[in-house]
Amino acid sequence: MGRLFGTDGVRGVANTQLSSKLAHKIGYAATIKLTKDNDKSPTFVVGMDTRISGDMIYAGLVSGIMSAGGNVLNAGIIPTPAVSVLVKEFNADSGIVISASHNPYEYNGIKFFSKTGHKLPDEVEDEIERYIFDKVRDRDIVGDKIGRETKIAYPGDIYIKYLLSKLDIDSLEGLNIVLDLANGATYKVGPEIFKKLGANAVLIANDPNGVNINNKCGSTSVKNLSNKVLETNADFGIAFDGDGDRVIFVDDKGKEFDGDKIMYLLSCYLKDKGKLNKDTLVLTVMSNLGVKKALKAKGINISETGVGDRYVVERMLEEGFNIGGEQSGHVIISDINSTGDGIATALLVCKAAKEYGKNVTELTKDLVIYPQVLINATVNNDKKNDYDKDEVIVSAIKKIEEKYAGNGRVLIRTSGTEPLVRVMIEGEDQVEIKKDATVLAKLIEERLV
DSSP: OOOSOBBTBEEEEBTTTBOHHHHHHHHHHHHHHHHHHHSSOOEEEEEEOSOTTHHHHHHHHHHHHHHTTOEEEEEEEOOHHHHHHHHHHTTOSEEEEEOOTTSOTTEEEEEEEOTTSSBOOHHHHHHHHHHHHTTOOOOOOOGGGSOOEEEOSSHHHHHHHHHHHHHOOOOOTTOEEEEEOTTSTTTTHHHHHHHHTTOEEEEESOOOOSSOTTSSOSTTOOHHHHHHHHHHTOSEEEEEOTTSSOEEEEOTTSOEEOHHHHHHHHHHHHHHTTOSGGGEEEEETTSOHHHHHHHHHTTOEEEEEOSSHHHHHHHHHHHTOOEEEOTTSOEEETTTOSSOOHHHHHHHHHHHHHHHTOOHHHHTTTOOOOOEEEEEEEOOGGGGGGGGGOHHHHHHHHHHHHHTTTTOEEEEEEOSSSSEEEEEEEOSOHHHHHHHHHHHHHHHHHHTO
């Protein structure tokens, strides 16, 4: 059996790759692991998004936890970052979110938070996996040792109160926005917090039915949001993903405003307020070259990591930085939350816009985004990591790098789950970089058959 845990927990098609039976095993194994670490019965805060399979996965997971002697605090449908908050609020041992984030409704997932609200380290996930694969059942839990489930009263209110205490926003009155709730986990708390702050918010994709999460809506599909922004003459639009840990904006002209632009805006705002730790923003290698140049011109340093929010958080913790994230809209502001928080990020952008009396486009007028092209090369899965050992491929990459030196770049990555090598080229001329990326991808396919 391969590794269960990916870069963001366990994920797969519900009832096949991720079954209730597997969820039971994961819950049981996690409880054993935490019991051995703490020498007591652990307590888990468990929340979920709006997928139809959520109840099924929850039933399996929670029965596994309780049969191993663990206890469950049921947060119901709640954004992923809220679970991170609730873990600390209730002094629980771990948080669990049942969600497949931005993926279609057929998928679901299970991801864990530690008692500090951070995602579990690889070594902890590895031990949970070992208990599952080795079929460890090292205890007889009977009588009053069996775990219990308790429903958290008004978990959304606790999360909203927490965010307001951290953000220090008096009012968003006068802001006209459109909220795209992705028919997901933010559909209740999102509108509530913006209404509480006095923003005039038009809502779309706020009627989940179990199968419409992320369907032509949310942070991965902003066309409807763009149309609604233009139709209502809004200042901007805000789109969350299915579990609420990502956010993408749409400006007043209906143009997408991605995570790179959001992080540029917020790091400039925090620096202006004297709140940008070490004058540094943490980005991944996928962030746009234009962002990096614009940040440098503003006197903001960059710390670059591999792709994945967990690597961003690790760097932030190691070096004491307080903001970082990904182009996808996964932004971590550690002064507010210990994980990516779409609502917190959106509120801080709104605060900056209100404070300066400018829209998001005006706040990023000095930012020039370079065109990017991403082409997938389909290769032999056993050879996909050999691209940098093939002299012909290496030579071709070097020539393109020399061509774009200083005004572009080449980034080659392999897919963790598919037989793909991803070719990304960034430069000033869209036509030229697409041509070069296509030629390079074709060469990689031919060499790694």
